[in-house]
Amino acid sequence: MRTEGKISKVAICEKCNGFILAGHIDYIDKQTEKEFTEFTNEGFTVKLETADETRSREFADYIKCSSGFCKN
Numbered sequence: 770m771r772t773e774g775k776i777s778k779v780a781i782c783e784k785c786n787g788f789i790l791a792g793h794i795d796y797i798d799k800q801t802e803k804e805f806t807e808f809t810n811e812g813f814t815v816k817l818e819t820a821d822e823t824r825s826r827e828f829a830d831y832i833k834c835s836s837g838f839c840k841n
């Protein structure tokens with residue numbers, strides 16, 4: 770089923786609200802799904818949101834976020 774609208778799947782750092790991975794849900798391949806799962810396991814929040822919401826986020830630094838040194 771094709772999804773209407775511009776919905777993206779994002780992996781977000783709860784601390785700085787930045788995203789470390791984002792993709793349009795219609796175009797997410799198996800490899801990317803695997804990465805989302807790995808980010809979930811590492812404590813990042815993975816969710817669906819509108820593309821506009823994603824655009825309002827900053828691209829986060831995975832290294833800093835995963836070690837807890839990103840800005841609040």
Ligand SMILES: [Zn+2]
Pocket residue numbers: 782783784785786787829830833834839840
């Ligand atoms: Zn962060």
